[in-house]
Structures are given as C-alpha cells and as structure tokens.
Amino acid sequence: MAQAELTRGLDADAARRPPAAIGEAALSAASPRWEGLLPWQARRVRDYVDGGLDGRPSIRGAAEQARLSPSYFSRRFRQSYGVTFSRFVAHRRIERAQSMMVGSSSSLCQIALACGFTDQAHFTRTFGGLIGATPSQWRRIAVRPGDEINAIAYG
Structure with a gap:
C-alpha cells in the first residue's frame, strides 16, 4: 500500500524510473540550459x-x-x-590597429608589430579581409575631418 501511495501522483513511466532519473527530468524540464560563457x-x-x-x-x-x-x-x-x-583575436587586433592608426603617426609596420602581426603583409591581408580596404586606404579616409569610420566591435 505504501508503494501505491508514493506512485499515485506520478505518471506510469515516472513510477518505474529510479528517483534520481525523476529529479533529473524535472530539473531539465524546469530550468533552461545556459548557452555561452558566463x-x-x-x-x-x-x-x-x-x-x-x-x-x-x-x-x-x-x-x-x-x-x-x-x-x-x-x-x-x-x-x-x-x-x-x-577570429575574435584577429578582430581585437584590427580594432587596436585602427585606434593606433588614427591616434598616432607610427608607420603601418610598427603598428602591425605592436598589434601582434608577424609582419606588415600579414597585417594587410587580415585587415583587408575584415575591413574591406587596405590599412593605408583606411587610414587616409579615417584621418579626414568629417568622415565617419565604422570600426568593428565585439564584446
């Protein structure tokens, strides 16, 4: 009779499962799963x-x-x-390079090395792939007064 009282409130499948499985099923149904980093x-x-x-x-x-x-x-x-x-690291490097290109008169080679690129060619390839222009083209446009440049931003 004790078994009948315990299982009366549960459905037939839940009554046959071990108690741990019932708790896990209830937990997974009740709380959404967190996606991504905290x-x-x-x-x-x-x-x-x-x-x-x-x-x-x-x-x-x-x-x-x-x-x-x-x-x-x-x-x-x-x-x-x-x-x-x-890809995230590349974006952050390009963001830093963009701020350095606007805020200083350093050469593109110096900026490339300061941002962690192996050389200026690597910098130019990565920059062009993400921004759609070479660093020198972007710099010329960015230093013009009145022009607005949309820098990439993550996080």
Missing part, C-alpha cells in the same frame, strides 16, 4: 586577449581564464561571440 568568464577572456595582443594569446590560456577545458571553452566561446577564438 559574464565573468567573458570579461576575463576579453581582458586576457586584450592584454596579450602584442604576443600570442592561446585558446588554452583563455580556457584557463574561464576555468574550462579548451574544447568545452571553444564551444561556449562560439556560442557567446558567434566567431571562433582566433
């Missing part, structure tokens, strides 16, 4: 990337900042930002 993880990863743009920020180092395994971090990162980690 806010504190995204902030720490962004700070890690921004602090290491002149070097080589790695996915392993970023995963350590988020306290996740590299493979799980990659999946969560893409869910948060919509791009891969390496």
